Amino acid sequence: MLQKTSPEIGGMGHSVKRKEDLRFVQGKGTYVDDVHLPGMVYGHMVRSPYAHARILGIRSEEARKLPGVLAVITGQDLEKAGLSWMPTLFHDKQMVLATGKVLFMSQEVAFVVAEDRYTAADAAELVEVDYEDLPVLVDPHRALDADAPVLREDREEKTNHIFHWEVGDQKATERVFQSAPVKAGLDAFFQRCHPAPLETCGCVADYNSATGKLTVWETSQAPHAHRTLFALVAGLPENNIRIIAPDIGGGFGNKVPIYPGYVCAVVASLQLERPVKWIETRSENLQSTGFARDYHMTAEIAAERDGKVKALRVKTLADHGAFNAAAQPSKFPAGLFSICTGSYDFSTAFCEVDGVYTNKAPGGIAYRCSFRVTEAAYLIERAMDVLAQELKMDPAELRLKNFIRSDQFPYQCPLGWNYDSGDYHAAMNLALGKIGYAELRKEQAEKRAKGELMGIGISSFTEIVGAGPAHTFDIVGIKMFDSCEIRIHPTGKAIARMGTKSQGQGHETTFAQIVAQELGIPVADVTVEEGDTDTAPYGLGTYASRSTPTAGAATSMASRKIRDKAKKIAAHLLEVSEEDLEWEPGRFFVKGAPSKAKTIQDIAFAAYTNLPPGLEAGLEAVHYYDPPNLTFPFGTYICVVDIDKGTGEVKVRRFVAVDDCGNIINPMIVEGQIHGGLTEGLAIAFMQEIAYDESGNVQGATFMDYLVPTAVETPTWETDKTCTPSPHHPLGAKGVGESPNVGSPAAFVNAVVDALSHLGVRHIDMPVAPWKIWRILKEKGIAE
């Protein structure tokens, strides 16, 4: 049981106002583009206008002649240094600057450096590249055709096939399907989309030839992993590389990989011995950096006539673009996609995924999700609705009938995961009550009778977050633990550093609250610092909702080590034995004599001034936490929509989100994360898509055509919670940032399909744009 702390201490469960906000609301944050160094120069990327073309020649003389231009770096230059290719995070490699040919529109071809950003952009225009068109492969379904061009000449295997992965019991699943009285399923395309954090990617690379030290300010969600990769790839001693991830303007998975621009800026700084800044434009960000999803999925459920589900069969084609740069560290090629049995008690399941190359930007990053969990949650939650339609059964009733029961946890699912804890019925029942489900169904029937279109969509998702246990997760062999180092100063104030890196999640507040919870030091007295690899302990960074499950746990454990030492000092100061002492937040007191006590501040001072004999001075600790399992947050979302028959426009009338992320550190921050994730889910369901034309041109290259919601399209979210602590996390916490983004797309689409289900509509692919609905209404003869 967690001890309660006072609001002044501000431990777990207090909605402490964020410490980081004072600088942000005054424009005093330091984002990468705010870093300005003496002598700093600017880089600009020359990019390919073609999706697939051979490079016949690059002429840079005109560019070099422009006053202020300092360098034009090409793939051939990098080749001499052995840097024209770099490893991706997933057993593939990627061109830094193209040599031979380009494989996607907007691919990096040359890097121009000049005294200022305008001159660098001018010079980039003057670099002439001769291309010869090659046949373009856009449709992943054609990637394995005999007449499809083989894209990757550098690979030994002359095929566009990257991987085949299967998991589960195929034979048992087939047997169930052969005899099942009911089968229902769908083909669903989870469109390619882009996280589009408001700050684009960028860096400032500063090589000091006198010291040999390379410092890189970088928009990085994983600064330590980047440092090690720079050391391994560029051959620089790791102690001479310092990565600083300063304030980051949103990440959502986009800032996990290393991008060619970072490498080019480093090379240019090494060459010029000057600091080099490179900041992407929004178009570059949308066209070339880590996309997400792009999964073509088929799901089928075998069930009894009463609705009891028996088996699940899933087959997926994954479009990975030109290089397999999926930023996911699990041992499985499709990450955690095998969580696709979701919240339901299937007796058996089988899932297979094939990945292919196409002439599209590389990626497959985890956009506000843990490595393909969003695709999995969307698929099973859509499939359950299709089954409900097939059975003419209420989708809430079907879910309640098939949920894993709370007494089944820890629950071993047929695709291999061990769910730590859950109570799905409780979350669903709370959501149904809160939204007034029965009345809404009545209203819907009345509206239908009048010819009006109203829909109710449910999604009861299970998440899997907190990567991850060392046996399953690593990045280039580095295990996925995370860390915390805490130092208590003599005056009782503290600094805590982690291997993670906040990009808006509020770590400076929540991690300080964990220290406050464990040591009773007021949250105001705890400074949290992340992102500087010279000072923070090694860790794998922030994504996949892993910060609380890993670094949060490490913070708790490091605090407990300090408390153990503090107890020895307190016993010395109070002249009692350790066994006679009891802890309450902020102080040790003598059992039965609570006035005989030493506060943590007294003890901190004594740690430097008055130690028991034989005890080392100081009061600090470090802990590396390898989680024994992942955590499994869950929830039920219910969405109500009204559809305009004249325009096909969907209005989200209400949205109730019941989340369960275990014990909560800061309720205000958790609620904020849920609002944000639901809004991204809304965006994915209705607006966001990176589409390509038949020539491989990106169709969503600016915010004018890659639509993200404003305050006007975004509804008011109604949130609530249940609390099922994680049994294996030291604080019982789970992680929450991604749940709303993982769980909500299906709720939106289910609501739209529900509104049209009486017309025979079974599925509509995202983004559910008005034109798609209007076309259906037109076909059905009811468009106004």
Place this chain on the structure above:
Amino acid sequence: MAKRKLVHIKVNGRDHEAEIEPRVLLVHFIRDVIELTGTHVGCDTTNCGACTVLLDGRPVKSCTVFAVQAHGREIRTIEGLAANGRLHPLQEGFKEEHGLQCGFCTPGMIMSACALLEKNPHPSEEEIRWGISGNICRCTGYQNIVKAVQYAANKMA
């Protein structure tokens, strides 16, 4: 390269004078020339509003204004809001109501809200949502931003 122009621009009450290329964007003048980095660039296409500043009291997206267009005029940026060590009610509202997460959109969002409240001191929720609809936030879902603006409106009433 076009001839450099001398511009006088008052920013947050202080006079600034600089010789710049006529093509220099106002946002680059603010960020690079006079080094006030609270104003951010998020999209380059006038969609996101991270670069919003007040030009003679009206909100403009400074990535789509040339610095020379601001010659002889007055700019207000996020750095000009807090006075005498006290936060502006909007800044206070954003902190109190958790109206920000990564903070990148926040300066532009606050400047838009500032213009809204100067024109309409008691906006309805819908008026607030339309008032900030030129500013994109990717983190908060806007709900707490609306509350932050309401907080400021109440405080300023």
